[in-house]
Amino acid sequence: MIEIKQLTKIFEGERAVDDVSLTVHKGSIFGLLGSNGAGKTTLLKTVAGIYRADRGQVLLEGQPIYEHPGSKQRMIFLADQPYFFAQTSIKQMAVFYRAMYPNWDEQRFQQLAQAFKTIPLKRKLHRLSKGMQRQASLWLALSCKPDVLILDEPIDGLDPVMRRQVKNLLFQEVADRELTVIISSHNLREIEDMCDHVGIMHQGRLLIEKELDDLKAASHKIQIAFRDPRHEQAISGLLEILHKEERGSVGTYIIKGTVERITEVIQAYQPYVFDVLPMTLEEIFIYEMGDAGYDVQPLLL
Numbered sequence: 001m002i003e004i005k006q007l008t009k010i011f012e013g014e015r016a017v018d019d020v021s022l023t024v025h026k027g028s029i030f031g032l033l034g035s036n037g038a039g040k041t042t043l044l045k046t047v048a049g050i051y052r053a054d055r056g057q058v059l060l061e062g063q064p065i066y067e068h069p070g071s072k073q074r075m076i077f078l079a080d081q082p083y084f085f086a087q088t089s090i091k092q093m094a095v096f097y098r099a100m101y102p103n104w105d106e107q108r109f110q111q112l113a114q115a116f117k118t119i120p121l122k123r124k125l126h127r128l129s130k131g132m133q134r135q136a137s138l139w140l141a142l143s144c145k146p147d148v149l150i151l152d153e154p155i156d157g158l159d160p161v162m163r164r165q166v167k168n169l170l171f172q173e174v175a176d177r178e179l180t181v182i183i184s185s186h187n188l189r190e191i192e193d194m195c196d197h198v199g200i201m202h203q204g205r206l207l208i209e210k211e212l213d214d215l216k217a218a219s220h221k222i223q224i225a226f227r228d229p230r231h232e233q234a235i236s237g238l239l240e241i242l243h244k245e246e247r248g249s250v251g252t253y254i255i256k257g258t259v260e261r262i263t264e265v266i267q268a269y270q271p272y273v274f275d276v277l278p279m280t281l282e283e284i285f286i287y288e289m290g291d292a293g294y295d296v297q298p299l300l301l
């Protein structure tokens with residue numbers, strides 16, 4: 001378990017991360033979203049023990065990460081720009097990782113050659129494309145068998161086939177040995193596919209942090225055609241309507257509450273049309289955050 005407690009990181013008098021508290025459970029995948037400059041990379045680097053917090057702390061299984069080299073060996077941070085030593089191949093980088101990370105698993109490294117077969121073992125990494133370099137850094141990271149993998153927009157630059165491959169590898173590690181993953185991305189669909197918890201950052205602050213299932217269960221998109229316009233007024237007194245759009249006689253409503261409660265209230269008026277529609281994570285964020293007083297639309301892609 002990772003506990004982030006009232007974390008603040010200041011650069012040149014500006015708070016890049018401002019009083020963020022968050023718990024990431026072992027074996028979960030946490031997705032971090034936010035606009036450019038929101039503080040995601042700074043938060044991730046502080047969690048990884050690369051930056052020292054100005055206030056607050058980060059604990060891995062109760063141990064402060066920055067002060068414990070042993071904790072840092074249990075986690076891997078993959079930056080959005082992969083970094084390798086000059087003139088090295090993946091084989092040579094593997095020698096370095098083997099020396100650095102006590103959990104390095106040579107057999108896993110060999111197995112993963114199949115998954116990352118586009119990367120030649122002896123070719124200099126700096127000559128590979130950006131996407132291939134990202135693949136190489138994921139290959140090395142997974143071979144270290146880390147307890148925590150922190151990924152700063154790593155999947156965004158991969159082609160669709162490799163994206164699926166990497167997601168499957170991560171799911172497998174989470175299921176088999178409770179790997180904890182923290183991933184930042186601008187791609188909401190990616191986060192929705194992968195993560196069980198999500199958070200949105202803006203101007204250094206964590207605006208919202210919730211379990212995806214809770215978010216999905218908290219509000220619903222319903223299409224309704226009432227028999228009598230007065231019925232609509234009646235339900236708005238009984239349910240919390242966050243948003244409404246009308247097309248002809250059919251209205252699409254975003255309503256807070258459980259689907260059972262919403263169904264019970266609306267069905268009592270026997271509408272002509274009553275359909276519960278799926279909501280995307282983007283819609284959920286827009287309405288949830290709008291309800292909390294934030295215009296979140298510009299923060300999301």
Ligand SMILES: Nc1ncnc2c1ncn2[C@@H]1O[C@H](COP(=O)(O)OP(=O)(O)OP(=O)(O)O)[C@@H](O)[C@H]1O
Nearest residue numbers: 011012015016034035036037038039040041042043
């Ligand atoms: N090393 C640094 N020195 C000074 N300021 C920094 C440094 N790193 C980040 N910042 C500032 O901290 C703020 C947050 O930056 P950060 O890179 O954490 O945002 P981000 O959410 O990852 O953005 P993006 O989505 O664009 O990658 C920005 O205002 C940035 O200019």
